[in-house]
Amino acid sequence: MEWIWSIPKLRSEFGADFDYDASRPASNLNIFSDKPVDPMLRPVYRSRSGVKRFKGLHCPPFSHQPVVDAVWRDIILRFVPAERVQFLPVRLIARGETNDDYMWVIPFDRRICIDATRSNVRRKIEKDGLTMIFAVSDIVHHPDCLAGSHLARDPQLPSYIVVSDALKNALCEVGDEGVFRNPRTFVW
Numbered sequence: 001m002e003w004i005w006s007i008p009k010l011r012s013e014f015g016a017d018f019d020y021d022a023s024r025p026a027s028n029l030n031i032f033s034d035k036p037v038d039p040m041l042r043p044v045y046r047s048r049s050g051v052k053r054f055k056g057l058h059c060p061p062f063s064h065q066p067v068v069d070a071v072w073r074d075i076i077l078r079f080v081p082a083e084r085v086q087f088l089p090v091r092l093i094a095r096g097e098t099n100d101d102y103m104w105v106i107p108f109d110r111r112i113c114i115d116a117t118r119s120n121v122r123r124k125i126e127k128d129g130l131t132m133i134f135a136v137s138d139i140v141h142h143p144d145c146l147a148g149s150h151l152a153r154d155p156q157l158p159s160y161i162v163v164s165d166a167l168k169n170a171l172c173e174v175g176d177e178g179v180f181r182n183p184r185t186f187v188w
Contacts, residue, residue: 113145139183
């Protein structure tokens, strides 16, 4: 089975928001890249919670895209070749404290996992032979959509990251299992 890597449930409680300050070189669009992003473009998140609340979480609720610590990075690298994923350092500024222990997970593999004809797709656009999806529930994946990969982004819905059962289980063994969702029960 393939799983959705989704927004951590505690996101609104922690309040970490991407810093849209124009003076910052990183853009939250960098997470959709299929090529390495310049590591000097360090994204910045600001939180009204203190850094202490984030410590101990392997996948803290920073954003709509995965942010992980070194423990989860190392597990991911056991399953995904280093040239197929980037871990872009992220800075957290929380109540005046700065923390550089986390990183964005940017998967480079693209796999069409969502079966747009069998899923409940409410909005879509056909463009260049690809169905772009904007609202979907009762998600059905194509059989073996990861095709041997363990981590991929679905190009139909770029914010949609799919994780293999094996990778999900390895990550959940050390905690933070609440970030993975069954596609059949998830509304995107």
